[in-house]
Amino acid sequence: MSFSSDIKTELCELRLPEYAKMPLIYGFLLFSRSFSVSNIKMQTETKAVAELFCELLNEVYSVKAQIETGGGKKTVYRIEVISEADRLKLLASVDFGIYEGKINLDELKGDSQIACFVRGAFLACGQISDPKKTSRVDFLVRDKKRAEEFRSVLKDHYIETNLAVRQNAYVVYIKRNEMVTNLLALIGASSRSLELIEMSILSSVRNNMNRAANCDNANLDRMVEASIKQRKAIDFLRKKGILQTLDGKLIYAAKLRVDNPEMSIKELCALSDEKISPSGLNHRLKRLVELYQERNKN
Secondary structure, eight states: HHHHHHHHHHHTTTTTOHHHHHHHHHHHHHHHSEEESSOEEEEESSHHHHHHHHHHHHHHOOOOEEEEEEEEEOOEEEEEEOOOHHHHHHHHHHHHHHTTTTGGGGOOOOOHHHHHHHHHHHHHEEOOOOOOOOOOOOOESOOHHHHHHHHHHHHHHHHHOOOOOOOOEEEEESSHHHHHHHHHHHHHHHHHHHHHHHHHHHHHHHHHHHHHHHHHHHHHHHHHHHHHHHHHHHHHHHHOOOOSSSSSHHHEEEHHHHOOTTOHHHHHHHHSSSSOOOOHHHHHHHHHHHHHHHHOOO
């Protein structure tokens, strides 16, 4: 199974108190493939979702739904309410005609029921990517107004979303890792939410370590390059008899570098008999390179 199916299966196995059943069904219905007088259909690749949907319809509303399977490599479960009388019963249960398909928040009492409603929406039309590859949740919504209302519901629970158009539907999607973990916590997948937080922390630590290592490597490369350039300059000045005529501080800096080619400027300062700052020693070594460049032109 995919990561998304794993989470959906876990959500379907959660114990449902009575107050949770109606808003969960409402989320299922409003975000199913079709919810109208002529059609009530839902489609899913997760067997547990199909079974829970049918079970709740029967238990809460005494409505029978038919399950058919199909698909190619992946099994697809298609659930349909065949009876028109049953469809009318379900539409009336959420005042669908009065609200013209909009989200009837009056049906949802408090944050607990809204959380169950969002869970139903996720089970019906949501998909979450494997966080090892990327962090994203998509809700495929058939109606633009419903998509916008759903975004507002999520925003009220500190979940920021975006909206895109995909063929004849609208995609409410979440990309930021923090928002994805907030959603999972809201719909009851708390352990998965904590798992994503842990993965995010580990990823951040690894990235910081890699950046530090890359920075260290870059610094090491620059240090080696500078040491080679300085020793080349010093060797030229010595062979030309120029080094011996220079100020004693420059001669001492040259000796430090030639005797310790692998050391950084800070390490050379620590080794020095005279007190000198890294910037001071670096200035002297730069002056030796400048003298080399001036004399090498002639």
